[in-house]
Amino acid sequence: MDIPTHALTSFALARGFFPRRAWPIIVGMLIAGSIADIDQLSVFFGPAAYLAAHRSWTHSILATVFVVAIAAAVTFYLDKTKAIPLRTILAAAALAAAAHILMDLFQSAGETLLWPFHATRFAADYLPRIDPWILALLLAGILLPELFRLVSSEIGAKDKTPRGRNGALIALALIVVYISARGVLHGQATDALDAHSYHGESPRRLGAFPDPISLFTWHGIAETQSLVCLAEVPVHSAREFDAEAANCQHKPEFSPALDMAQKTVTAENFLQSARFPRATVEKTQDGYEVTIRSLRDTVEQETHSVAARIVLDAKPRVFSEELVWAKEPKLR
Numbered sequence: 382m383d384i385p386t387h388a389l390t391s392f393a394l395a396r397g398f399f400p401r402r403a404w405p406i407i408v409g410m411l412i413a414g415s416i417a418d419i420d421q422l423s424v425f426f427g428p429a430a431y432l433a434a435h436r437s438w439t440h441s442i443l444a445t446v447f448v449v450a451i452a453a454a455v456t457f458y459l460d461k462t463k464a465i466p467l468r469t470i471l472a473a474a475a476l477a478a479a480a481h482i483l484m485d486l487f488q489s490a491g492e493t494l495l496w497p498f499h500a501t502r503f504a505a506d507y508l509p510r511i512d513p514w515i516l517a518l519l520l521a522g523i524l525l526p527e528l529f530r531l532v533s534s535e536i537g538a539k540d541k542t543p544r545g546r547n548g549a550l551i552a553l554a555l556i557v558v559y560i561s562a563r564g565v566l567h568g569q570a571t572d573a574l575d576a577h578s579y580h581g582e583s584p585r586r587l588g589a590f591p592d593p594i595s596l597f598t599w600h601g602i603a604e605t606q607s608l609v610c611l612a613e614v615p616v617h618s619a620r621e622f623d624a625e626a627a628n629c630q631h632k633p634e635f636s637p638a639l640d641m642a643q644k645t646v647t648a649e650n651f652l653q654s655a656r657f658p659r660a661t662v663e664k665t666q667d668g669y670e671v672t673i674r675s676l677r678d679t680v681e682q683e684t685h686s687v688a689a690r691i692v693l694d695a696k697p698r699v700f701s702e703e704l705v706w707a708k709e710p711k712l713r
Contacts, residue, residue, distance in 0.1 A: 382484045383511050387415045389519040390484065390556075391477040393549040396523070399473050400543030402465060406473050409456030414477035416448055417485075428687045428704040432654060435685075436485065441496035445482055449474045484508070487560055489590050489677060491654065500653050507563040509593035510681060515556055522552020563596060570599035570614045577624035579603055579610045588657060589614060590680050600680040602657050607632055609659055611680060633662050642671035642691040647702040651689040668694040674707055 391414030395407045416439075423434035438444055452474035457467070485492055488510060491502025508515070526548035570589035578584075582605035592598040599614040603624075612627035633639055639662050642648055648671075652658055656677030663670045671691045678686035686707035692700045 382481075382488065382508070382515075384415055384418050384421075386512065386516055386519065387418065387481050387484070389516070389523065390414060390480055390553075393519055393522055393553055394476055394480060395473065396543075396545040397549035397553055398476065399469070400546040402469065402473070403460065405456045405459035406465060406470070408459060409452045409470065410473050410477040412455055413448055413452035413474040414481050416451065417444070417478070417481050424685050428685075428706050431685055432651065432687045432704055436490050436502070437493050438496045440482060440485060440492040440494070442482075442494050443496065445478050448478045452478065487563075489588075489656065489681060490683075491656070502654060504656075505564070505567075506588060506590055507560060507567050509591045510683070511593060513593060514559060514596075518552045518555050518559070522548045522555075563591065566596055566616050567591070567599065569616045570601060573614050573616070573622045574601045574603050574612070577603075577622070579605050579608055579624055579627060579629055582606055582608060586657075588677070590677065601627075602676055602680060603627065604657065609657070609676065611676070630659075633660050636662060636669075638662055638669040638693050638697040639671055641693060641697055641699060642669075642673075642702075645691055645699055645702045647704060648673060648689050648691060651687065651704060665692075668692070668700065669697055678707065 388411055391410045392407065394414070395402075395410045399406050399410075418439070420434045420437065420439040423430045449471065453470045456465070456470045456474065460470075482492065482494075486494075486503060487505045487507040489504045489506040490510070491504040493500055494503050495501060523545065526545045530544065567589055571587060574587045574589060575584060584603040584605055586604040588602045589599040590601070592600065597616045597618050599616060601612045601614040603610045603612065608629045608631060610627040610629040612622070612624065614622050639660060643652075643660070651673055655673070655675040657675065658673050659676050660671060660673045663672075669692075671693070673689040675686065675688075677683075687704055688707040689702070690705050691702045694700050
C-alpha cells in the first residue's frame with residue numbers, strides 16, 4: 382500500500398480508538414504506521430538493492446516489534462507531562478504498525494514476515510498496489526466530520542462525541558467490509574481460472590490479481606505444463622470467462638543455456654521473490670542471453686519491476702549476470 386494510505390489509516394485509527402488522547406499519540410501512530418515503507422528508498426540504490434529490501438526485513442514480524450518500540454519512544458518523549466499511560470502508548474503504536482503489515486499482506490507484492498528465519502513471501506492478492514476506493518473511504522471518514530463540525534458550529538450546535546471519532550470508525554468498518562468482499566471475489570476469480578483448460582492443458586498453478594478500479598475484473602495467470610497464459614477474468618458480470626481468449630505463450634524448451642542461467646546466484650535470488658517467473662532465451666552473435674521476468678509485475682504494471690539477465694557464451698558458460706530494471710531500453 383502507498384504511504385498516503387498508510388498515513389491516513391493510522392490517523393483514522395488514532396481518531397477512532399484514541400480520540401481523547403493528546404497529539405503525541407497521533408504522531409507516534411503515524412510513525413508506526415508508515416516507517417516500514419522506508420524500504421522504498423532502496424529504489425535509488427539500483428534493482429539489486431530494491432529486490433533485496435522491498436517488502437523484506439522492514440515488513441517482518443521482528444522488525445515490527447522494533448517499529449513499535451521506536452514509535453512508542455517518540456510518543457513518550459513528546460508527552461512532556463507524562464499524562465499518557467505507557468500501556469496506551471504501546472497499544473497505539475502496535476495497532477498502527479500491525480495495520481500496516483496487515484494491509485500490505487492483502488496485496489500481491491508479498492512480505493517476508495518470518496525474516497530472517499525464512500525468505501518465504503506471503504501475499505493474499507486481494508488489493509492493488511494503490512487502491513483508490515480505500516483512499517476515498519479514508520478521506521471521507523476524516524474530512525466529512527470536519528465539514529459537519531464546521532456546519533454545526535455555524536448554527537451553534539454542540540457535538541458531544543470526540544472529534545472525528547464516528548467518521549473514522551465508520552470508514553474503518555467499511556474498509557474491513559470492502560477487503561472482505563475483495564477476498565470473496567478473488568476466490569471466485571481463481572475458481573474460474575481453475576475450472577478451465579488452456580489449449581487442452583489443465584492449470585498447474587494459477588493466480589488472480591486485482592484491478593485497481595473494478596472489483597469485478599481480475600487479471601489472471603494460469604500456468605500449465607507447457608504454457609503460461611494471461612487472461613482477464615470477469616466476476617459477477619454479464620460476460621463469462623473465456624479461456625480461449627487468454628494470451629498463452631509457450632515456456633522455453635529446456636536447453637543447456639537456460640539450465641546454466643537458472644543456476645546462477647542472480648537467478649536464484651530473483652526466483653526467491655518473483656511471482657510466476659518467465660524466462661526467455663535469445664541466441665546472440667556470441668552466445669545466448671537469458672532474461673527472467675515476473676509475470677505478476679507485468680499484469681499489475683509494477684512501477685519498479687526487476688528482471689534477471691544472464692549472458693552466456695556459445696559453450697555455454699556464464700559471461701555476466703545482473704539484476705536490471707525490466708523497463709530498461711537495453712533489456713531485450
